[in-house]
Amino acid sequence: MNIRGTKPDRIDHLEPKKPHGLIVVITGNGKGKTTSALGMALRACGHGMKVCIIQFMKGDIYAGEWDGVKKMDCDIELIATGKGFCGIQGNPYSKEEHRANAQDAIDLAGEKIATRSCDLLILDEINNALHLGLVDLEQVLDLLQSKPPLMHLVCTGRDAHEKVIAMADTVSEVREIKHAYRKDIEPQPGVDY
């Protein structure tokens, strides 16, 4: 490398004067919400931070990140608590069953917050779980309010609630411009799962 180009004269290391635990919401109908949260996990690991990922609803279909985090020499855990997307075609579980699992996930998130056991807590698909009525708005707002000031909390999933958005520091909406499945391309490992 650097045949034509040269290295920068120096590499700066940012360090915020005022550390701030952020609430980040990643919502919208496009590809790149969970993956974005996973990228923050990788980034946080680089900084030596402790990471916990709790997946709501997911748990019935293998995803690459389940093994990906095991290959990281970091303090990172991923817990998939669910039974798939409630209400979608082919999912055999009742809403009550999905709700019971999502309630476990809420309890686990509450425990992680109360014991301050990580620096970055990712609640994957919690927006969706709230939208579907598997968890209640007050439960989610309670988690956000009780977050330690320096803990980063990331909430992913479609249909983020406006009150969750109101409490967040950074919110992105991932819009689908195109998706391979509309061309009948099946989900591909490494990108889609």
Next chain:
Amino acid sequence: MNIRGTKPDRIDHLEPKKPHGLIVVITGNGKGKTTSALGMALRACGHGMKVCIIQFMKGDIYAGEWDGVKKMDCDIELIATGKGFCGIQGNPYSKEEHRANAQDAIDLAGEKIATRSCDLLILDEINNALHLGLVDLEQVLDLLQSKPPLMHLVCTGRDAHEKVIAMADTVSEVREIKHAYRKDIEPQPGVDY
């Protein structure tokens, strides 16, 4: 866990009948483009795939992912080729200097494609580098066209070119709804860098 809820009866393992190397474009002005690509890297590593990340323009400010990938017990490499964002306040390098570095990055990407040396190739900020004239449209389209059929290629950065979007299978626009910096919160490690 699973105090109220139970585990799913079984865990399905998807496997596409027709493997397809996807072209994915992540663009827009919101937070979550590079992070999304990093998440795909983590996911691909879980599947035992080989990953190469080439960062255009980035290289002058330390980012957590530089060490994050080193902590992964996977075949993954990250090469930051740049000298920062061309034209932004405080960046001391000329456009010619930025272009020389971006041209090296293009050559490197071409080499990775020609030698089929990874399963997932991430060209971070290439959309931005193209928009700023540090690389040429034909160079980017050449890369996309010469991609092996099973290699996934991810192009991130604002202002993706319409011809790049036209060639992609999956395209997401990450829209900023809110960003912490607008509340004068500085970039925070683990989330922003």
